[in-house]
Amino acid sequence: MLKLPYELWIGARYAGIGSLRARKGRGDRFVSFVAATSMAGIALGVAALIVVLSVMNGFQKDVRDRMLSVLPHVEIFVTGQDPEQTIQQWKSVAQRVEENPSVKATAPFVAAQGMLMRGQDLRGIQVKGIDPGTEGGVSDLPRQMQSGKLTDLKPGSFGIVLGQELADLLGVRKGDTVMMLAPQANVGPAGFTPRMRQFTLVGTYRSGHYEYDSTLAFVDATDASKLFRDTGNAGVRLRVDDMHRAPEIARAIGRTLPSNMLVADWSRNNRTWFAAVQTEKRMMFLILALIVAVAAFNLLSSLVMAVKDKQSDIAILRSFGSTPGEIARIFLVQGAMIGVVGTLAGVLGGMAIAFNIDVIVPAIERIIGAQFLPREIYFISTLPSDPRTSDIVTIGVTSLIMSLVATLYPSWRASRLQPAQVLRHD
Incomplete structure (x- = not known):
């Protein structure tokens, strides 16, 4: 039978993914609550990124297809x-x-x-x-x-x-x-x-x-x-x-x-509009990525509090022979699990909204009695969505990297704790 490292079990418990019996303590409930808020922040940021980029992709694709239903792919002008x-x-x-x-x-x-x-x-x-x-x-x-x-x-x-x-x-x-x-x-x-x-x-x-x-x-x-x-x-x-x-x-x-013959393709004739959309998409990614960055800072704060709350546990583990590296891995596992669960929840939620936005938006418009995209102002009157695998993978990887980076400092701090000083104050 495969025996998993104990760091994995303890890290999962601190992340709020351990058994319910292990979380009956008051301190464990508080740590689990902080971990849950960190997961929710990451999930919301990832979902927002996926939905917004999918809508921008759909907007670009829909407008392009409608343009090319009237305009040709290539034009040759005789001057x-x-x-x-x-x-x-x-x-x-x-x-x-x-x-x-x-x-x-x-x-x-x-x-x-x-x-x-x-x-x-x-x-x-x-x-x-x-x-x-x-x-x-x-x-x-x-x-x-x-x-x-x-x-x-x-x-x-x-x-x-x-x-x-x-x-x-x-x-x-x-x-x-x-x-x-x-x-x-x-x-x-x-x-x-x-x-x-x-x-x-x-x-x-x-x-x-x-x-x-x-x-x-x-x-x-x-x-x-x-x-x-x-x-x-x-x-x-x-x-x-x-x-x-x-x-x-x-x-x-x-x-x-x-x-005396000039050749122009559809992307050249509408170059300014498509360049503007691409610039807006890149800027929107950077702006919304800040939501994930804020959630990562929240994760860092929660891990720092977890280290502070679990000083006695760390001192006892060190007394039983745990090395500083093993202590660091416990909190690395905790932060990684929070990041992975939050990212997966955000990806699944964002994809669920992005793939069903053609149903969700009309329902909201009927409830509030207003139209989000009036035809007189925007190119199109419906909110399109085009989720792309490349965007979803990029968002997921970015979220995981931010989450893992946020765990480094608290893990290092936990590994530096001296058991004698902690137990003396307890």
């Missing part, structure tokens, strides 16, 4: 050329980039800034000129249509598809007309006149990304090239087999194209 000419020649560019096996679909586009006017309402928008027949290969727009069909956009008909949020803001429905103004004016005998065109709403879409649903409009690429011939950019949109490799694929494609 120094009229948008109308680019649209007519886009297939030659597409054939060239489709030689890369990672490219799965291509479609032309015209990008411009404009304004929509409906009665007294005037809204600044981003205009995307697209080819309805090929757009489904590079985005999820055809599957996000709320009313009408994307194929209702026909060259020369000057139809427009708006986000459902933008349509509601303007108060328009399918079949209504809106006036679009281009930033470039026409010069005629009467002077400068704004360049504008009436468009008919042929459908609405909803991507779930409030910023796009309220500011992004789609028209036929030919119509867009005519209206924005001086101010628009034109080129080809691509969808690749792995969006995470989009920067690498974009660089490979860029090396094969002439100098």
Whole structure:
């Protein structure tokens, strides 16, 4: 039968994990209470870290996926050329980039800034000129249509598809007309006149990304090239087999194209936003790690009190022949057990919340009658969660290291106690 070292049994008893009979003493109950508070502090800190980082991961993933449901993985801009000419020649560019096996679909586009006017309402928008027949290969727009069909956009008909949020803001429905103004004016005998065109709403879409649903409009690429011939950019949109490799694929494609073609991937176009999220995640980890650090200091304090409370026990063990190293290991075991139990409790609790946050948050919102993420303010209206193994392991290891470091000083102090002095005062 395997015989465990006695330091393990005594350390477990001091940590509050020993038998109930061993904890009937008043001093033992006090030590167990202090150990329990230390465990609770570590567990709360670890759980908070896991939940917050999971929510930030989910927020980043959800916004990214909703962005890429409307935006392409890679865009090729043709500079120094009229948008109308680019649209007519886009297939030659597409054939060239489709030689890369990672490219799965291509479609032309015209990008411009404009304004929509409906009665007294005037809204600044981003205009995307697209080819309805090929757009489904590079985005999820055809599957996000709320009313009408994307194929209702026909060259020369000057139809427009708006986000459902933008349509509601303007108060328009399918079949209504809106006036679009281009930033470039026409010069005629009467002077400068704004360049504008009436468009008919042929459908609405909803991507779930409030910023796009309220500011992004789609028209036929030919119509867009005519209206924005001086101010628009034109080129080809691509969808690749792995969006995470989009920067690498974009660089490979860029090396094969002439100098008047610029290649940009989705991470570059939204680089500021994603960099801000990563910075916020790192800072949030450091800030919330302070909760675990405070719990570790609490553990250190509890062990110092335990050493003070157990001086008589230490003196008796030393009198029976225990070495200073064995005494130190008793309190190392005590602190390690508190840290391990607290960390495991925090990991399990944090994972339980992180994996069920889509149920917990709506329940809280119904109880208090308020919404945590209003669509008008945030990109998304629900609280997502994406627990990642790497984050959970990092948090758990960090907590264990802090707990073990906190046990070193009290263990050293316990090993330095002299039994003769302790017993003389007792």
